[in-house]
Amino acid sequence: MGEATVKTLEGRTATPSPMVEDEAAASPGRPRLRTRLPRTPARPSIWFEVMLIAVSYWTYSLIRNAVPEQKNQALRNADWIWQAEQTLGIAVEASVNHAVNSVTWLIVSMNYYYATLHFIVTISVLVWLYRVHPGRYAAARLVLFATTGVALVGYYLYPLAPPRLMNGQNFIDTVLVHDTWGSMASGDLKNMSNQYAAMPSMHIGWSVWCGVIIFALAAAPWAKILGLLYPTLTLVVIVATANHFWLDAVGGIVCLAFGFGVSYAWYRALPQQLPQLVAEVPRGGGPGGSGLRRFLPAART
Known part of the structure; x- marks a missing residue:
């Protein structure tokens, strides 16, 4: 299968951040590896x-x-x-x-x-x-x-x-x-x-x-x-x-x-x-989606 992609706020595709745990990498007989990942940055509010x-x-x-x-x-x-x-x-x-x-x-x-x-x-x-x-x-x-x-x-x-x-x-x-x-x-x-x-x-x-x-x-x-x-x-x-x-x-x-x-x-x-930009991934819906709200680096142009 091809590499999974997500949509950013600007409508461009980007590969998921390597900092996010890849659940597919775990096999039935193999325990999932957990790493201490950076916190996902939130979009700051000006006021x-x-x-x-x-x-x-x-x-x-x-x-x-x-x-x-x-x-x-x-x-x-x-x-x-x-x-x-x-x-x-x-x-x-x-x-x-x-x-x-x-x-x-x-x-x-x-x-x-x-x-x-x-x-x-x-x-x-x-x-x-x-x-x-x-x-x-x-x-x-x-x-x-x-x-x-x-x-x-x-x-x-x-x-x-x-x-x-x-x-x-x-x-x-x-x-x-x-x-x-x-x-x-x-x-x-x-x-x-x-x-x-x-x-x-x-x-x-x-x-x-x-x-x-x-x-x-x-x-x-x-x-x-x-x-x-x-x-x-x-x-x-x-x-x-x-x-x-x-x-x-x-x-x-x-x-x-x-x-x-x-x-x-x-x-x-x-x-x-940390990623330069933050882009919101829509809740739920998509194939393989967990329904969770995450912030990922925006795709490079």
Whole structure:
């Protein structure tokens, strides 16, 4: 017999996904082999996603800012981090901070970068995933949410002052010096944000998430290159503006690894390993059909 096919939403035929168990392969005297298959991705709802992201970010901000600031402990932790980096020979934050601050147009650009692109790029990648890779969207979104959730634990357990708030280390608060608009880390908006939640750095956690997703899924080579450059530039920015230590970035990457682990445990696959598109197979009816509703990769053109 020929290879079985199913109809996608667009009316094209596609072979059943190899991830779906082939019941015909089992013979009467031979037990059926069962494998741990990836979960079938569901088609995301735009309004649900908008509401979920808005509520999640509001909740994240509320919890993060409700964490006790513990100023004295945060400053002690910052002194320990700084000394640890000096011991490791990577304590270059002050040198980078002063060097970049001497170029006004550059440091002002970095201040605005720090205040805005963190949100703009992350939301843009989510929108791109939703529109172009709907079958991978939910798994990638879970990575981001789990990463951010575990970061809240870090803020609670390990309050940390950013370099710009340390005593006697001569770091420059570039937002204050250049009167830059938009940052909630300094100036008039500083009371709206927990000043002692520098570890882990979600600027790094989110930017590396964006970079990994873009590099893994983008088709154009230039887009893949930009995906790699974005977290690299973000690392330079968080250090040059004295908002984070290098080790805060390491903490952000550890949180991201946890996020990927949670997503893999739930979907049994990495986001890029899931089908790009989802297509609904009609209920019941067809020959050999089980009457169940399944989602399969759409056929390639």
